[in-house]
Amino acid sequence: DGGITQSPKYLFRKEGQNVTLSCEQNLNHDAMYWYRQDPGQGLRLIYYSQIVNDFQKGDIAEGYSVSREKKESFPLTVTSAQKNPTAFYLCASSQTRVGSYEQYFGPGTRLTVT
């Protein structure tokens, strides 16, 4: 089955530690995205990538880093510089050809930092 996987589903970390969230897709999509979701705030874009070895900051990139070494993978690292990292993180992918921009979402990772 084609789709997007995120692991783990729940993640707990101590303050001051970096943590990496995994996102893998087998849809052959060029574009991948990371969003943060907090209650009542909808989805906020952290980073996106439209091609391998290239990525762009979104609206709230501070304290996060990404890499795109393979088309299928777009891991997100939450660094200790992120002031309030506890949130639900969603990864998505999409085609980039005209008329095919709908995004496919993974099941999400809930990160709790104490």
Place this chain on the structure above:
Amino acid sequence: AQSVTQLDSHVSVSEGTPVLLRCNYSSSYSPSLFWYVQHPNKGLQLLLKYTSAATLVKGINGFEAEFKKSETSFHLTKPSAHMSDAAEYFCVVSAPSGGSYIPTFGRGTSLIVHP
């Protein structure tokens, strides 16, 4: 520049009654518009999309939406609500910007369905 406004943060209906979730958008170009649904602690699922074809778009689970350019609206409707429709709904606009199509999400509407 593009933006999207979901006019209601919460909508409450009784099972079997119609559903209306309102969405207005702003875009400098002809946009693509989407509605997604999110059940608690899950990812988002595409309900339907408008990409400059028919203005009345039918989606999954009996939902549909009408693109009204003159009103810059893309409201989501369903004739009869089911308990399983209770979820968060997001309206999304996507238009070209510097060669990219980065979507902009509304803040979401929580649909509550009463028995």
